[in-house]
Amino acid sequence: MLRTRTSRAALSTACAALLLATSACGSDEPKDATTTQVRLYGTDGNMLNSYAASLKDRADLLNGMKGTTPLTPLPESFKERLRNVDPKLTDYLYSAESYDAVVISALAAQLAGTTAPAEIAKQIVGVTTGGQRCDEVAACLQLARAGQDIEYRGVSLTRAGFTDTGEPATASYGTLHFDNEKIDDAKTEFVGAGEDSGASSKAPPRGRKVRDGKAKDAPLVLGGLLPKTGDLALAYPPMAAAAALALAEVNAAGGVLGEPVKWVDGDDGTNPAVAKATVASHVAQGVQVIIGAGASGISRAVLPDVVAAGRILFSPSNTDAGLSTVDDKGLYFRTAPPDSLQGRALADVMLRDGPRKIVILARKDSYGEGLQENVRAELEKAGVGADRLKLLTYLPPEDPNTPVDFGGLAQEIKGFGPEAVLLIGFGESMPAITALADAGVQITR
Template structure:
């Protein structure tokens, strides 16, 4: 058997509950770190980036370094892209990844609906975007007006416990119930969508995704408790006879995140489409703007939505855009922002007056999950990191490093890179200590 087949069998055999410790079973065969002063090559490398940069990152690795450096690579959600092996022209058999899972009660209905609507399977964060739109519309209907403050105070009214439960399959019925003046408990596609006092969800799940033969396969899932609901404002629905909810969508249709941004956008729009197709007295008005995966462009696009009167916006997706958009556009204008994909831990600590929410879990959880995958499942007690130099990359890299060291592992190299560069050979050389 090859090393990669062995690795995959270990992944399938190790259940999420057992997480059997294999650390110390280093098996990459590099032969470095022999105590004679020879530079050590890591057994594993954690790579954080986005698809467009990822293409060149992995082309450089497989073209210049893979034959001489036998390492396992772990990637997070930003590089879980089924098109990546084809774009790189390599099966990427030594790559494994983690991504927030679609683990809510309505996950199967959403997946079927997404494929029926768009002709392809949903991808990472699409279910989180669907839930973000669904909750935003329901909260607007509960408010009975397109006013950010009123919507903010009813997000928990429609999402948290203490109401009749509805999921994606019953979304039109949920809208009718809220319009009648009753509180509900929306149970989503991505999770149960219960918010804490910081606007974060209180439960999370991660899929472990293996790259093999040019295909991506989910080989395991982990469920985590992210926090507690705590003291959350939940105003009663006002009840409406007719209403048009206005919810903007701010996604990276172009730029480094473009390959992921389109499907995430479509996940959000699917919820609005289902409501509009149901022939209710409630409808949804949406407008889409492109962040271009750029903070400056994201601010301009967010301002366009706010100036057009949208009191709630699904997005941005990238944390590097979410921070400035939230602090410079949403909060000053009393607009609710709910991101389906901004995972930087710092979002939790934003001084946001309660206007900023997210349906994706914080990378404060994903970093330790990735560390456990490398140590307990791959069997490596040392690692290195190669990460995007922005809010998302820096925070996730730090979370991973802290998690790895807490498990007793050693981190050899920590190397950052800038997006969409023509070559990453020098960064690979540094992280592999060549």
């Protein structure tokens, strides 16, 4: 191999010397004069096997793409239990967070001794901090029925508990790699973020031991507000399977407040209008805790309705850092970590490859623009000058069946001449990759 490389270098030098006098070494024009080479990077909304499957005969464009997603090493036993619920699962994105959101809600209601949302909300942070540690649903419920303060450690919540604002103080991120048109699990790396000291130190209200084990206002009713349809529908199967698994295991362990927990299905449509209609229906049906929404922007849209109705909104997948300070009257929680943590992990992944010019293309909503800003800030801290960064956004379609036209953006990206393109989006972002290729941008495999 070394000999071959040397001979090629010598030939290249000879050709360069003769270039002004002759075209014997090839065309007078550089072969790749109109081609821009870039590395592709993605985030939790597009680093999915189902994302590649949706690209069909052009899925090979993803080979070599890297990205991050909130992800903890999942026990094989947990994956097997999920596959028992849905044998067709190919991804596990936000499955751990969905499972934990349902379990924490159930434990909080049991400790509160009531299904009143305001009382459940007072227990949610405390379920994850201080108290006696437990990591099995049945054992945790047994302690809660006895009024014992507990510190739940689940599938996603493994290091520290919630902050005072009701979100994980620490997180684990997976660095994912597309290879052979799918996520190569063998290449997945895990990195931690956040500080244990960020977890709340406030003591929750004393747990209430319910007389005869049954509460007058039982059963606890949970309502789904997950993306069955819309731009984020690719992520629905693992979230739905995990919520169903948690519900089954809670009820197999005796339920909450003496009754099986009930589930009312619901779609957020990755659309504010659809989500608002689902919330109104849940309120009418007596749902106390709403599990969702899938996208941060959808949660922002429905949160005022949820708060006005005095219900709890508990998302397994919202990452918009701005939701940490939203006016929620203490009724909004999430098991997904904020993008202020993911921004650091993603910037680190990109910087390892050493790109000097980077485009960050994001959907124009609180998730996309929020994560874009976090990554930009981290890259600039690391020494990537503002003149070497280009921030672009696109409006996601109101109708998911209407594709976004990325042609103009692809040409703009090509004109900037980046070495890396970070794509922050959901299922609607797929045409951006094909548009780049069609514009003559060579994607590094």
